[in-house]
Amino acid sequence: MDRYAMEVSGGCQCGAVRYHATQMMDNSHICHCRMCQKAVGNVFAALVAAPREAITWTRGTPARFRSSEHVDRGFCRDCGTPLFYDNTEGNRVNFTIGSLDHPELFPPGANTGQEGQVPWFTSLTTIDDGGATEDGQEAWASAIKSTNHQHPDHDTDRWPPTSAE
Numbered sequence: 001m002d003r004y005a006m007e008v009s010g011g012c013q014c015g016a017v018r019y020h021a022t023q024m025m026d027n028s029h030i031c032h033c034r035m036c037q038k039a040v041g042n043v044f045a046a047l048v049a050a051p052r053e054a055i056t057w058t059r060g061t062p063a064r065f066r067s068s069e070h071v072d073r074g075f076c077r078d079c080g081t082p083l084f085y086d087n088t089e090g091n092r093v094n095f096t097i098g099s100l101d102h103p104e105l106f107p108p109g110a111n112t113g114q115e116g117q118v119p120w121f122t123s124l125t126t127i128d129d130g131g132a133t134e135d136g137q138e139a140w141a142s143a144i145k146s147t148n149h150q151h152p153d154h155d156t157d158r159w160p161p162t163s164a165e
């Protein structure tokens with residue numbers, strides 16, 4: 001597994017927890033195991049690691065649940081966003097790709113934990129295409145936008161913004 005220099009940031013939905021990494025590992029993958037399914041509340045976890053010493057928690061402190069002897073699952077205690085898989089004996093932390101500010105930059109290169117893979121995983125790309133939220137639901141999309149409490153996909157000096165901003 002190789003590491004490479006890259007400035008990466010991410011965090012939870014509410015913005016209480018933010019992280020930054022200056023290096024990443026080339027291990028982007030999808031884990032289908034039953035423990036990852038539960039930890040992220042989804043049918044698989046998409047994960048990519050950063051070396052432990054390259055990580056800075058720039059806002060807040062993640063909560064941890066010890067899912068097995070050496071493994072912590074990290075999440076925001078305020079909003080619940082799953083943030084990482086951390087083998088505490090190891091030298092890297094695997095972040096949930098969806099919590100990164102730019103998940104599109106980390107295409108998975110492997111499937112793991114396939115004993116837990118849902119049988120319909122391989123047909124996901126063949127099901128009906130529902131289009132973007134904006135398509136045909138303009139009122140709903142604008143209601144979401146005007147009341148959106150999600151932290152933006154970049155670092156902020158202060159969050160949530162004050163009413164003057």
Ligand SMILES: [Zn+2]
Pocket residue numbers: 012013014015016017076077078079080081
């Ligand atoms: Zn949060």
Ligand SMILES: [Zn+2]
Pocket residue numbers: 031032033034035036037045113
């Ligand atoms: Zn797993």
